[in-house]
Amino acid sequence: MNLTPELELLPLALTIPESRIFHLDAAYAIISGNPVIRDHFLDQGYDLQFDHPGSHFFTPYCLQAILAGAIGEEAITALLDKEGITVESLPDALFEVADLCIATKPWFIDCKNYNDLTLDRFSLPIDDPLWHPSLNEASFTKHAQAKLDRIQHHVGPDGKLIYINLVSGQERPLGYYTREFQKVTDFHEAAIIVVQGALDKSIAPSGGE
Known part of the structure; x- marks a missing residue:
């Protein structure tokens, strides 16, 4: 799609300085580039590319908020499964928390x-x-603490909240924190864990892995 800053759709052949090309397949790039994720999507019967023959489609905002989020969740599920980590359905009380x-x-x-x-x-x-x-440390801290409080109210003080972002283009630190966001040294001490990139795009894959 060729979009203006006001999200007006232009013909691809028409270029103006403020417009930008938005690739609908971009959200799927991580799938085709990772055999574990690709095989998981194939096994589940999910699309591996944008396939929408109709005249209606998501705006870029909806693609990020809905499609990219769903892809991220399934891709992370695939990576966890490869490591032998099984996930299960959320209790109803925590459906919107995690x-x-x-x-x-x-x-x-x-x-x-x-x-x-x-x-x-x-x-x-x-x-x-x-x-x-809404994308700043203060907002993140506030929302993480609220989520953790709901988790621990439901499951007790051993409850943990783990943020996993699917991919990063560079090496980023793994964060272990208390509820008050004091840094601790390992997983067992932490109540909130932040993984900024389950996959690191800056590390070239080897051996087809």
Whole structure:
């Protein structure tokens, strides 16, 4: 799609300085590039590319909010399964709090499919032009604490909240935190865990893995 900043759709052949080309298949790129994820999607009968012959389709915002999120959740499920980590359905009380629950453990996963630009926004100061009211450290901390409180209210003090973002274009630190977002050294001490990239695009795959 050829889009203006106002999200007006232009013919592909018509270019203006402010327009940008939005590739509908971009959300699927990680699937075709990773055999584990690709095989999982094939086994489940999911699409491997954008396939919508009609005249109606998602706007880029909906693609990110709905399609990319669904792809991220399924891709993370595939990666966990490869590591022998089984997930199960969420209890109804936590349906809107997390996406996945690790079987037999009170550990809940909130799956993300953010790109690097979005990840970098979280650490920006409030006076930065790219600062976003909902994509910043203060907002993230507040929402994470609220989610953890609901989890622990339902399952007890051993409940954990694990954020897993599907892919990062660079190596990013693995974060272990208490509820108050004090850093701790390992998983067992932590109540909130942040994985900024389950896959690291900066590391070239080898041996077909």
